[in-house]
Amino acid sequence: MSETAxxxxxxxxxxLVRSSSLKDVRTFCREVFEKLQIEQNLKDELVLAIAEAAQNIVKHAYKDDPKTDDKMVVQISCKDNKLQIGFYDMxxxxxxxxxxxxxxxxxxxxxxxxxxxxEIMDAVEFKDGKKPWINHLVLTKQL
Amino acid sequence: MSYKVTEDGNIATIHLDGEIDMDVTEKAKEVIFPHIEAGKEVHLNLSNVQYMDSSGISVLIESHQKALEKNTKVIIKDVSKSVLKVIMMAKLEQILNLE
Known part of the structure; x- marks a missing residue:
């Protein structure tokens, strides 16, 4: 548990839904987790889980459209020491x-x-995507 | 990802540098596989790889399996703590040759 979150x-x-964006996804996550003062080991695990989920969007949801100009959204929320990460794609x-x-x-x-x-997250849930989104994945972890 | 290859007899030592993710796995395969296919023993030095995802782990598995087919081996050397953690999460520490 991170006491400083x-x-x-x-x-x-x-x-952009491209494999070349995965590095940017990781950078974004690391910056947010730095602000949340999440300790290094947990931060590494969370970054891996998020990057894997983003990779799944590129690899599976856009398997037939690798040169898409679509974007995916990653949203990181922390409320009462519960971390929730949302992924939205079309x-x-x-x-x-x-x-x-x-x-x-x-x-x-x-x-x-x-x-x-x-392995890393407490819960993995696919929700109905609200327009314009098709897929909405939510990962949660109690800090 | 950048890399450096040195060869000494039948041993090819490959130093990878950077983060290994889906975006660079094809490049990593292009660097590693020809040495395995040539029957070389490959020493894969990962001391400068601080991040590896499931795609990178797949390259390690595929390299290991290709080497077995060619009656040679891939030895993973100086793996960083963060990458070792991912290898262990995949329960591969007893499968891959780690030194």
Whole structure:
């Protein structure tokens, strides 16, 4: 638990849906978590989880449209020591029932991003995207 | 991501530098795979890699498996604490050759 996390804080930023944006997503997260004074180990884990979720948007929701000019939004909120990260995109609708990681003992490339997200976060929830958004993913973590 | 390769006999030492994510995995494969396919033992030095995501981990797995097919090996050297944590989260510390 981070004792210094601020009680109420929200920031959001949009990013072009491209793999080249992932570095910018991480930079944004690190800056916000710096303000929230989240300790380094947890910060590294959270940045990984968020970057994996953003990567999933690029890799899956926009699989058929890799040169899109669409943007995705990442919103980080901290309220009463509960961190909530929202992702909004206008890609292919995600079927939550099909979002599964590979069996961890079946070692092969791929299928680890969702596993990392689930390991790091307390909850992963797909919500109905409100126009203009198609997908709305919410990750939560109690600090 | 930047890299440096040195070769000494049958050993190719590859120093990667920077953050390894989906955006650079193709480049990482282009750097690593030819040495494995040539049957070299690859020493992958990750001391200057401070961030690696699932895409980077996939490159490590694929490199390891390709090396087995070629009867050689990939040894991951000087892995940073932050990357080791991700390798351990993926439960690969007993699978990959870490030194």
């Amino acid at each position: 601020q009680s109420n804080h929200t920031e959001k930023k949009d990013f 890609g292919t609708p995600v079927d939550p029932n099909k979002v599964k990681h590979r069996e961890i003992d079946n070692v092969k490339p791929g299928g680890l991003g969702t596993f990392f997200i689930q």
